[in-house]
Amino acid sequence: xQQYRRGxxxxxxxxxxxRFYKLDDDWYFTVRGGKTFGPFACREEAEKAVENFLxxxxxxxxxxxxxxxxxxxxxxxxxxx
Numbered sequence: 001x002q003q004y005r006r007g008x009x010x011x012x013x014x015x016x017x018x019r020f021y022k023l024d025d026d027w028y029f030t031v032r033g034g035k036t037f038g039p040f041a042c043r044e045e046a047e048k049a050v051e052n053f054l055x056x057x058x059x060x061x062x063x064x065x066x067x068x069x070x071x072x073x074x075x076x077x078x079x080x081x
Contacts, residue, residue, distance in 0.1 A: 020046050 020029050026039030027046040031053065040046040 019050065 017030075019031075020027060020043055022028075022043075023039075026041070027043050028036050028038030028040070029046045029050045030036050031050075037049060037053065038046065040049060
């Protein structure tokens with residue numbers, strides 16, 4: 001079921017493309033701007049990767065600032081999609 005985005009209430013929903021697609025045996029996902037990420041072995045892996053891509057701070061809690069320090073930048077560079 002599609003949901004309204006900000007500013008769309010009361011208007012007809014525009015057509016939306018599925019973020020995930022499969023080529024041969026590999027799964028991919030796209031983000032705004034046409035950038036594609038993949039390949040992933042299954043759709044579930046692609047869904048986890050897109051969740052991490054769209055909400056990188058969701059995994060962290062408390063006083064952790066994952067993108068502020070040199071150590072965090074090194075970790076981020078080592079864990080690129």
